Amino acid sequence: MVLKLYLSPLRSGGSAIVLLVLREKNIPFEYVFVDLTKKESKTPEFLRMHPFGQVPVIDDDGFILYETRAICRYLAEKYAAHGPALIPMGLKERARFEQAASVELANVLPALIKVGQEAVKGTRGMPVDQAKLDVYEVILGQQKFMAGDEPTIVDLFHLLYAPGLASRAGIDLMTQASRPNFTRWWNELLARPAWAKLQAEKEQASVVQKV
Template sequence: MVLKLYGFTTSTCTLRVAVVLKEKNVPFEFISVDLTKGAHKAPEFTAYQPFGQVPYIDDNGLILYESRAICRYIAAKYASQGTPLLPTDPTATALFEQAASTETSNYDPFVSGLAWELKFAMWFGGKTDEAPGNDITLADLFHLPYGSVLLGIGLDEFSSRPNVARWWKDISSRASWEAVKGGI
């Protein structure tokens, strides 16, 4: 039986699994789950993926969900074919796990939130919620010291990006920054 990948054609997590399947030269059957119609929340889907999320695989009766777990399984099961994707040396494995953990913890949460707000919300009939970005927070103020240093040495990463330039102008002209920017 050929491995079956249940997912949505443009789902980032489905694409994560599909690219690993391609790298490992694993034949698979793609079964489309229409997220726009709520198929991922239907009882016949949640019987296999209890969180109602894509993707999941059926590999000859092994049902597995969570895209990163699926990818590790595929890379391990098909280690002898396609591109080697998992190291075998303990040091290389440790460095791989470090990089994989960094992606999961320090990259994905931020870019997935942006992707949801700026693209996916509209697909599902919503709209971008710009309100969270309009209130100043500590995150804005944290950028001021090093942002000013970069500008001071001629590295302007702000002005070529209109929204970033507007944001920088807004935060760098605050009275609090004006009061301390030259030193306390």
């Protein structure tokens, strides 16, 4: 049975990151679009898969899993031999990966959300606190990616929310000359073929939604 991915037709949010991992790993899958505007995620049938009524959700031959990060971990582990590893297997490498994953979720994600909010304040002459991005600059000056010298799903997780920071309030937070290592890392993520293809599909889907 081909894996089914339940997602919004706009291929946005967490759905986009799961799609990205599926593409990176060359995993066969089937789209099942869920129209959130019609509350299709709140039907009794869907709530049996995801009790919070959200997307994405996967059905892997009867195994139901929700939450973006959990799904991505599962896919990277199950299909370890497909495409780039995305999760290291060595003990110390795995520990570094878990460290980076914890930092992204518990430390950097809340900070970058705050940076985005402060970027809006910046249009009114208030300062934008970019301290967490400065820490990333130090880390990325020592290694190519967040968990080492190879990309992992932790790097890809940043594409869930960080692209919006690049254009908030007209301030380019992600590619500043003062953070060359951070900028190099960010541009490499954006240049990944699977991500570029996904962005093109999202644009097409958005046009269709407006017609």
